[in-house]
Amino acid sequence: MSIITQSGAFGSALLDFCAYSGIGVAKFISIGNRIDVNEIELLEYLDSDPQTRAIGMYLESTADGKKFMEVVKKIKKPLVVFKAGKTKKGTEAVASHTGALAGEYEIYKAAFKQANIIEAQSVEDLLDFTNILSKQPTLNSRKIAIITDGGGFGIAAADAAIQSGLELPEPSQNLATKIKQFLPSYASIKNPIDLTGDATSERYANVLETVLSSNEYSGVLIIALLQISTLDESIVSVIESLKKYGKPIAVCMAGGAWTHERAVKLEASGIPVFPTPERAARALSVLYRKS
């Protein structure tokens, strides 16, 4: 992904976090108060940059509203914008910062919608959305499966997926029968599919391969809480190997240092990892909205 930012410190903090998390950054451009180059020229440049697959932008104001709209409607790569200065106080702070007139947020919001720009409501959204868009293919339908080893995280992911406009159909009887052979009798084979607290990497592999090779789901949200004693190191390569299906994958992992190290490996291999079920679900939904 590439980043254009009107705040240097914002950008440095994000870069530092990306390096720490295994998230690849193609181009990083801090433009300050745009004495020379502006964000519109940079958008055109990044759209033709072969290293850039998605663009994230921290924006206080645009240099030229009309030209901005012309360019963003023309560019082919996904663009995620975080607009700073949403409230009166925020707008005043923008004036103190880069000296720019931030303009009415509502106008920006409407313009983003019109131009099919993905608006990030928070710093987390900006990072999560740009990251997943740079790594994962388009979600061809709203239908996803949630596969989890933790009931609670599965439910939280289900709520967030539905709230983000995704759909969670249950597997057909045929598919459920196939999945059932890999699971203990007490496991729930609805959606979320609960692999339960004694899940192994092999169980993940079997169920995920079955789900992804069916035509019932366009993408999967994988929750892998590594605290359970049956789940070993090999979960990383199991998830990596799913890229062959060409369908969007978002992973949720939460915990401490052990989890962080595994998440970094997955990120570096092109699979986005999110620390909460809500963030994974929201990010996955953006892959559909952009299509």
Next chain:
Amino acid sequence: MSIITQSGAFGSALLDFCAYSGIGVAKFISIGNRIDVNEIELLEYLDSDPQTRAIGMYLESTADGKKFMEVVKKIKKPLVVFKAGKTKKGTEAVASHTGALAGEYEIYKAAFKQANIIEAQSVEDLLDFTNILSKQPTLNSRKIAIITDGGGFGIAAADAAIQSGLELPEPSQNLATKIKQFLPSYASIKNPIDLTGDATSERYANVLETVLSSNEYSGVLIIALLQISTLDESIVSVIESLKKYGKPIAVCMAGGAWTHERAVKLEASGIPVFPTPERAARALSVLYRKS
């Protein structure tokens, strides 16, 4: 803080994260499907537990609605509840998980409001809110100051603070004059107060001491992006020493391993640290709502 959870994996992941982040946990109780002890008895117990200052709960359903309301109205400690099963799909997943009837989310929501329970809308909220409530005093008014070394994060924090119901009055002329002597001429002394990208620990100390010893603000949101070269290790002890003012403090730090280590030190000393400006602002606002 203490945690009651109806999902074991949810709890283990949270515990792992807390240990990694320097967040202290007093009691952690995973109650599953409540064959014996239920969440109502545990709330009464934790309310009288001297080690517990705030209670966080992952709830799928309550064992007894009437009794639950009686008890939560009676307990004195702040209670944050994350209700799983907000959508039809989520409710079905609850039934598969603990076998409980999750009930209408809208009824729970109204009950939480009536009983002055703080509702967490996400896993992040549950952690952030319970953490800050366990560590920081009540915010006596909505008036806070944002002190930052990064313009962009300051603006994002200002927007989020306003959206969370906080107020950002500018310092009086008298206070502004005092602050001005510690800052370069180009720094903005409104609110956010921008210490700029060459801020030192000494500059933070001087401005924070001045702001906190005035009677113009009930709390501060400190943004300390450690990527800037002028800011050294001593920022941690500068922030720790502010506890003497007895006013709420929320810190935002974002970045990689270096930042993580400093954040852990602050957490362990009783100062909550959040990775984004929005999360710091939302958490700080909860200290007012509870009062």
